[in-house]
Amino acid sequence: MVIVDEVIIEKLKLLGLREYEARIYATLVVLGPSKASEIAKESEVPRPRVYDVLKELHKKGFVDISEGNPTYFRAVEPEKVIASLRDKYLKSSEEVIIKLKSYQKEQREEWMPVWSLQGEWNIKSKVEDLADRAKKELIIAFVDGKLALKFKKAFEKVKHRGLDVKILLLEKNKRYLNALNRFGEARCIQLEKILDRESEDFREVLAEALFSNKTPYNVKGIFVRDGEESILIYEEGGILKGLIITIPFIPMFQRKMMLHFIEKSKEKS
Structure with a gap:
């Protein structure tokens, strides 16, 4: 047969x-x-x-x-x-x-502060859209350098436009760090050094809340555009998912958190 x-x-x-x-x-x-x-x-x-x-x-x-x-x-x-x-x-x-x-009616002007995403191709597309809308900067944090490089098209978009790009890699991997440095200022700080501490600094408390593995979801990365909008990428049940967040203070806090640890990484180097 x-x-x-x-x-x-x-x-x-x-x-x-x-x-x-x-x-x-x-x-x-x-x-x-x-x-x-x-x-x-x-x-x-x-x-x-x-x-x-x-x-x-x-x-x-x-x-x-x-x-x-x-x-x-x-x-x-x-x-x-x-x-x-x-x-x-x-x-x-x-x-x-x-x-x-041709069927689309005029879009209603309603503010929807959070959108849920699923499907790797859809998440990558939304991140690229976010990069297109950036006016000054794109601040990025990733737990996994290999996953971060899947979004290199978005990195290339902001680099090509001459915007400020800062990338925080939460693992010690020189190969991925060097690859990410092609797109902007890439810094490395180990995730364990963020999680295994007691602190009252809101930026470190926020980092622990986001990246702790005690929750059913596992945060993999964050993109923040101009401190106004962010896309949080996480894994749940082995499936990659995302959240678009436009509630004003959340992207602002995420940005401050990532810049805080980028500065911390400079102290270590």
Whole structure:
């Protein structure tokens, strides 16, 4: 039996093929020219459906037919099929964006102080938007340097505009620190030195409240724009999430906290 990777089937479906179309096309790529009975057996698509699916694939230009007794079918070259699916997908995407935009009513001017985010691509996009809106500075703190570098596009945006960029790395890792220094002033202070202390300084109390592992969520990083808006990135149940915060005093406190520890890091060096 032909074994077709399920990941391939799912990706073909994402590009617009139906389940049976994806299975039959992928099977034909592996088999080469074949009879419908062979395709049914190897693809595990119910035999009564195979002819209809093959005809649909032929109509789309993805399968060629050699009429005869028996009739043979062959897959059109994958690079051509994938290019066709991709072009159709992109065209449909653009049409949907235009159509949805045309449906949008005038936005209501309501102040929503906190928005919850999920999905790494969405969080990265929102951070890039934040970087675009920065007027003077972007202050950043990250527990994990590897995760911080996933946001390098946002760092590049503010660096390109000549804004003040300060980055606090809460782990001792020279490689990540050097990489982050390309985007602005990067400093390092170990997280343990923040958490394992008793202090009445509100900045250190805030840091302990944010980065303590005693809560169900695990803060990974913070971006603060001009002391007016912040995005807090955290992990909960193994899922990366985020909070956009525009309540005025919270981004201001977060900024003061991060600048405090950036100065502390200078004392250590």
